[in-house]
Each structure stands twice: as structure tokens, then as C-alpha cells.
Amino acid sequence: MNMAKLFDTVTIIGVGLLGASLGLALKQKALAGTVRGVGRRRPSLDKALEIGAIDEAYLEVAEAATGADLIVICTPAAAVPQVLDAVRPVCGKSAVVTDVASTKAVLCAHAKQSWAEPYRFVGSHPMAGSEKFGPEHAKAELYSGSVCFVEQFNGHAEEAHTAVMDLWEKVGARVVQVEPEMHDAMVAKTSHVPHIVASALSQLIENGGAEGAPFIGSGFIDTTRVAEGRPEIWRDICLTNPEAIETNLSEVIRLLREAADAVTRLDGPQLEKFFRKGRDARLRALER
Amino acid sequence: MNMAKLFDTVTIIGVGLLGASLGLALKQKALAGTVRGVGRRRPSLDKALEIGAIDEAYLEVAEAATGADLIVICTPAAAVPQVLDAVRPVCGKSAVVTDVASTKAVLCAHAKQSWAEPYRFVGSHPMAGSEKFGPEHAKAELYSGSVCFVEQFNGHAEEAHTAVMDLWEKVGARVVQVEPEMHDAMVAKTSHVPHIVASALSQLIENGGAEGAPFIGSGFIDTTRVAEGRPEIWRDICLTNPEAIETNLSEVIRLLREAADAVTRLDGPQLEKFFRKGRDARLRALER
Numbered sequence: 001m002n003m004a005k006l007f008d009t010v011t012i013i014g015v016g017l018l019g020a021s022l023g024l025a026l027k028q029k030a031l032a033g034t035v036r037g038v039g040r041r042r043p044s045l046d047k048a049l050e051i052g053a054i055d056e057a058y059l060e061v062a063e064a065a066t067g068a069d070l071i072v073i074c075t076p077a078a079a080v081p082q083v084l085d086a087v088r089p090v091c092g093k094s095a096v097v098t099d100v101a102s103t104k105a106v107l108c109a110h111a112k113q114s115w116a117e118p119y120r121f122v123g124s125h126p127m128a129g130s131e132k133f134g135p136e137h138a139k140a141e142l143y144s145g146s147v148c149f150v151e152q153f154n155g156h157a158e159e160a161h162t163a164v165m166d167l168w169e170k171v172g173a174r175v176v177q178v179e180p181e182m183h184d185a186m187v188a189k190t191s192h193v194p195h196i197v198a199s200a201l202s203q204l205i206e207n208g209g210a211e212g213a214p215f216i217g218s219g220f221i222d223t224t225r226v227a228e229g230r231p232e233i234w235r236d237i238c239l240t241n242p243e244a245i246e247t248n249l250s251e252v253i254r255l256l257r258e259a260a261d262a263v264t265r266l267d268g269p270q271l272e273k274f275f276r277k278g279r280d281a282r283l284r285a286l287e288r
Numbered sequence: 289m290n291m292a293k294l295f296d297t298v299t300i301i302g303v304g305l306l307g308a309s310l311g312l313a314l315k316q317k318a319l320a321g322t323v324r325g326v327g328r329r330r331p332s333l334d335k336a337l338e339i340g341a342i343d344e345a346y347l348e349v350a351e352a353a354t355g356a357d358l359i360v361i362c363t364p365a366a367a368v369p370q371v372l373d374a375v376r377p378v379c380g381k382s383a384v385v386t387d388v389a390s391t392k393a394v395l396c397a398h399a400k401q402s403w404a405e406p407y408r409f410v411g412s413h414p415m416a417g418s419e420k421f422g423p424e425h426a427k428a429e430l431y432s433g434s435v436c437f438v439e440q441f442n443g444h445a446e447e448a449h450t451a452v453m454d455l456w457e458k459v460g461a462r463v464v465q466v467e468p469e470m471h472d473a474m475v476a477k478t479s480h481v482p483h484i485v486a487s488a489l490s491q492l493i494e495n496g497g498a499e500g501a502p503f504i505g506s507g508f509i510d511t512t513r514v515a516e517g518r519p520e521i522w523r524d525i526c527l528t529n530p531e532a533i534e535t536n537l538s539e540v541i542r543l544l545r546e547a548a549d550a551v552t553r554l555d556g557p558q559l560e561k562f563f564r565k566g567r568d569a570r571l572r573a574l575e576r
Contacts, residue, residue: 078556127505147502176502186503189492194511197485199566200543204477204536205573214435214464215474216573217415222510223482227570231563238559242551248492249548253541255488260537263530268366271526275519278487282515285493285504 006166007096008033011068013061013083015039015048018100018129019074020138023053025171028140038064047135061086070096070167077101078236081110088115096160097121098167102129102187102233103240104180108151118157122164123180125149125187126173131228144172152177188244192237193252196245198227199234294454295384296321299356301349301371303327303336306388306417307362308426311341313459316428326352335423349374358384358455365389366524369398376403384448385409386455390417390475390521391528392468396439406445410452411468413437413475414461419516432460440465476532480525481540484533486515487522 010032012019019037026032037054038061039045045057058064065071065087073083080099084107087097097120101107104123111121128146130137148168153161165175202224205212238245255274262270298320300307307325314320325342326349327333333345346352353359353375361371368387372395375385385408389395392411399409416434418425436456441449453463490512493500526533543562550558 127502130506147505149502174502186500190500190503190508191505193492194489194508196547196562197489197540197544198511199563200540200547201482201485202566202570202573203543204481204539205569212474212478212573213575214415214437214462215478217435217479218418219514220478220482221574222513223486224566224570225510226507227563227566229563229567231560231567234563235556235560238547238551239554239556242554245551246548249544249551251492252485252488253544253548255491256485256537256541256544259484259488259526260534260541263526263533263537266527266530268523268527272519272523274484275487275515275517275522278490278512278515279517279519281493282490282512285490285500286509287501 005033006031006163006170007069009036009068010034010070010072011036011038011064012054012072012074013038013064013087014074015044015054015135016074017133017135017137017142018126019072020048020051020053020135021128021140021142022072022074022100022171023048024051024138024140025143027052027055029170031167031170032070036064036068044135048138051135051138053135053138062090066090067092068095070163071098073097073099073101076233076236077103077107077240080107084111084121085114091120095120096163098124098164100124100126101240102191102237103184104149104151104178105184106240108180112155117155118160119155120157120160122156122161123151124164124168125183126168128173129229131226133230133233141172143168146173148173148175149178149183150175152179184241185244188241188248192241192245193248195226195229195234196238196249197252198224202227293321294319294451294458295357297324297356298322298358298360299324299326299352300342300360300362301326301352301375302362303332303342303423304362305421305423305425305430306414307360308336308339308341308423309416309428309430310360310362310388310459311336312339312426312428313431315340315343317458319455319458320358324352324356332423336426339423339426341423341426350378354378355380356383358451359386361385361387361389364521364524365391365395365528368395372399372409373402379408383408384451386412386452388412388414389528390479390525391472392437392439392466393472394528396468400443405443406448407443408445408448410444410449411439412452412456413471414456416461417517419514421518421521429460431456434461436461436463437466437471438463440467472529473532476529476536480529480533481536483514483517483522484526484537485540486512490515
């Protein structure tokens with residue numbers, strides 16, 4: 001597809017799966033002139049250069065952000081505020097800044113508080129990761145057909161807000177504008193708490209090996225798949241969305257305690273009701 | 289494939305996904321002369337007849353079991369003991385009896401206690417179901433490549449034990465012999481508790497619809513898939529494996545409480561450790 005160039009110079013801070021895939025998409029669709037990549041470790045930067053996700057490699061955020069038209073922060077969530085603080089003093093008056101973290105309220109509030117209005121950071125959350133990570137799994141089509149949440153207009157520079165929505169649409173995502181607190185409350189239910197629960201379920205299996213292997217079926221495999229995600233990413237998600245996670249985790253614990261009590265009482269009708277509620281809720285959630 | 293006939297007359301009690309699929313496999317591989325199906329509802333029996341899973345339809349267990357060489361009980365788990373009691377007085381001295389329930393200790397103990405040795409019930413658990421159900425989803429290949437647990441030899445008539453292992457191998461399963469209590473302890477961890485947890489997670493989503501839809505990603509879909517299973521089946525599993533389910537459900541609740549406390553304290557190192565333990569345990573469980 002032939003598209004107009006959106007940005008002369010793009011700086012991607014963090015060249016993992018999301019950052020490197022974005023670089024690949026920008027290059028392959030000719031949406032950017034030069035793509036700069038920032039990393040803390042040389043091997044990741046070399047890999048990103050090798051696959052063509054970035055044109056230039058940097059170890060310093062400030063150096064890489066200077067003169068860039070678009071800066072995309074692709075670090076774990078808890079690092080975003082400090083990276084923003086490093087970017088703000090060096091980025092130009094027309095620069096646009098966004099991120100890809102799975103939590104939005106804390107990060108967007110930090111940007112708003114630390115930046116004079118109209119401010120140029122517009123938070124994003126592309127729902128396009130997986131339990132895989134690192135530039136070696138990057139692909140230009142990662143965002144194609146995915147949903148990307150973009151922070152609702154709220155004192156931003158209007159052209160920055162438009163540019164961020166353009167960016168995600170041009171790499172194939174469907175943009176959904178959302179208020180950060182509402183976003184965090186919803187993803188706590190659909191992603192963050194399910195992840196914590198999948199991790200706890202995995203921990204039930206103390207020993208793998210030949211003895212346990214026949215008991216591992218598709219149910220266990222699917223239910224726990226996300227538990228293979230990177231611990232640092234999920235630690236940061238918890239640290240930046242604690243209230244919604246606590247609320248929903250407490251509700252899950254309450255429901256499980258209720259189910260455990262029904263098992264103890266051998267209460268058939270109550271157990272059937274429990275499973276029926278779960279089935280009906282899932283069918284509704286998937287609009288079936 | 290051309291195979292020798294294993295049984296002249298087979299009676300399948302319960303013509304749902306597992307029962308009808310077994311009937312189809314027995315017919316298509318010419319492993320059985322006549323397959324009788326027993327159901328409580330006429331439409332299921334008609335469907336099973338229509339797809340060729342059974343040759344004859346019955347509403348009465350005793351009538352269908354009389355004169356059969358193999359009787360396979362494919363009802364929900366909690367109904368197995370009473371079906372066994374209905375089968376025992378009418379089945380011939382050379383008849384072989386098995387089941388397909390996901391719990392084994394309670395059912396195998398009932399058979400052993402109610403039957404003079406050498407007894408002819410050999411418990412089975414083919415790990416081949418899914419959240420789909422009913423004869424309309426039956427397929428002859430359902431068991432192909434799956435694991436089927438068969439109760440360890442324990443006072444059975446030897447030829448009955450051999451016949452049940454033959455049955456599952458001939459329809460394509462890999463037989464794993466197991467002691468019933470050990471079986472139930474393991475599947476509580478890998479299947480029963482994950483199912484209860486998936487149901488609780490689904491219940492977090494009160495409302496589906498357009499507003500919630502963009503937040504449903506592949507993580508939620510996989511983590512909760514099994515929650516669409518039949519409530520009656522899972523109620524019965526809980527009623528027939530209460531101790532192992534309670535123990536492991538309590539452990540999951542303890543782990544989730546620990547995680548929730550770490551979120552409250554914003555304890556990054558503890559959260560990272562939690563997710564790392566989950567990831568490592570899953571990698572080990574899958575022998576990667």
C-alpha cells in the first residue's frame with residue numbers, strides 16, 4: 001500500500017515486541033522517514049536493527065528524543081512517568097508523544113500534571129501483545145485488526161491527539177477513544193485479574209515431568225496461557241492500576257470462597273447456579 | 289482401517305458428545321456389531337440415530353443393558369452410581385462395564401463395594417471433551433490422539449480390565465493406568481479448579497454489549513473458555529471430587545489473597561516474584 005509519510009523522525013523507546021513491531025510497520029508502510037530505537041541492552045537494539053525495525057540505535061532517551069516528531073514510549077508501565085520526564089524537556093514544540101502501556105489513568109494523569117496545556121502526550125494502549133516478547137517476535141502486522149485504546153481528548157494539543165489516532169489507524173488498528181479511569185476499570189476485569197488468576201493456577205502444579213504430563217489437557221493450557229507473560233510487565237501493570245485490580249481480585253476471591261463452601265456442603269443446586277452464572281456471563285460478554 | 293470386532297452388542301448410556309462420539313467410532317471402525325443408545329430425551333436419541341452413532345434407541349437402562357457385552361456409562365458423574373446399580377442385576381456374567389466421568393475415586397469405590405470380586409466395572413476417564421456438548425457435535429475422531437485414564441487393576445475380572453484398555457486404544461486413545469485417588473488429586477489441579485476459576489472470572493463481566501466488547505481480548509477468551517461447559521456436568525464433578533477440589537481451591541484463594549496484599553502494598557519485588565513463580569511453574573508443567 002502506498003501511504004503518505006506521517007512523520008519525518010520517530011523515536012521508539014523500548015524495542016521489545018510492541019516497539020519493534022511498530023517500527024517494522026512504520027518502515028514497511030513508509031509512514032516514517034527515520035526510526036530511532038532506544039534500548040538499555042545492546043543485543044535487543046542489534047536485533048531491531050537487523051530485522052529493519054529501526055534505522056538508528058540509541059542508549060540514551062534524551063539524545064534519541066531530541067528533534068523527533070513522534071516519540072512512542074514502549075517500556076513497562078511503571079517506567080513511563082520517568083521516561084516522560086526525560087522526554088519533556090528535550091522534545092520540540094511540535095513533537096507528539098504517546099505510549100503503549102496496558103494501564104492509563106496514572107500515566108495520563110502524570111503527563112497532564114507535569115505538562116502545561118495544551119499538552120502533547122496522548123496515552124495509547126494497543127491490545128496486541130501476547131505471552132511472547134522481544135524484538136525477535138516482532139512483525140509488521142502485529143497491530144493489524146487489533147483494538148487500540150486512545151485517551152479521550154482532555155486538554156491535549158488537538159493536532160497531537162489527531163496524530164496519535166492516525167498513527168494507530170495507519171498501522172491497521174481500530175481506535176477506541178476512552179476515558180483513562182474507565183479503561184483501567186474494564187481491563188482490570190478482562191485482562192489484569194485474569195492474568196493474576198492464571199498465574200496462581202499455574203502455581204498449583206508443583207512438578208511437571210512425566211508423571212504430571214498426561215493430566216495437562218487443553219483446558220489447563222488455555223486457562224493458564226497468559227501466565228507465561230513477562231513478570232516485569234505484569235508487576236508494573238499491578239503497580240499502576242492497584243485500585244481496580246484490588247476491587248476485582250477481592251470479588252473473584254469472594255466468588256471462589258462461595259464456590260468452595262458449596263463444595264464443602266455438597267450443595268448441588270448452588271454449584272449448578274454458580275456454573276450457570278459463569279456460562280451465561282461469558283456468552284453475554286462474547287455477545288452470543 | 290480393518291479391525292476385528294471387539295464386541296457384539298454395546299450399550300451406551302447417555303448419547304451426548306462423549307457417548308455419541310464413541311458410538312460413531314465403534315461403528316465406523318467396525319469394532320461393534322450393534323450399538324444401543326439410552327437417553328432420557330427422545331430428540332437426543334433421534335439425533336444419535338440420524339448420525340449413525342447408535343443402531344437402536346432405548347429409554348430404559350435395564351432393558352438396554354440386558355444381553356450387552358459392553359456397557360459404557362456416559363452420564364454426568366453423580367448419576368454413575370445409580371446407573372451402575374440399575375445395570376448390575378441385569379448384565380451378563382461376561383459383560384464389561386465402564387464409564388467416562390471426569391472423577392474416579394467415588395465411582396470406582398462404589399463399584400467395588402457393590403459388586404462381588406472379581407468385579408467387571410473398570411473406570412475410565414477419556415480426556416476428550418470440550419465446552420461443546422450434545423450428539424450434534426459428535427465425531428468419530430474425538431478420542432483419536434487423546435489420553436484416556438483407566439483405573440489400575442484392583443480386584444477386577446482380568447478380561448474386563450483388558451477389554452476396557454483395548455476399547456480406548458482401538459478408538460485412538462493413549463491409555464494411562466492410574467490409581468483413582470491419585471487421578472482425582474491431579475485433575476482437581478489441572479481441570480476442576482481451573483474450571484471453577486474460569487467461571488468466577490466470567491462472572492466479573494456483568495454486562496456484555498457494545499461498551500464492553502472492545503475490552504475482550506484473546507487473554508480473556510482463552511482464560512475463560514472452559515466456563516461455557518455444561519453446568520450439570522461441572523456440578524457433578526464437584527459433588528464427586530469434593531476433597532481435592534476444596535484443598536486446591538483453598539490454595540488458589542491463598543495465593544490470590546497474597547497477590548492482592550502485594551498490590552495493596554505496591555510491593556514490586558513480591559509481585560514480580562509471584563508472576564515469575566507462575567511462569568516457571570507453567571513452563572515446567574508443559575516441560576519446556
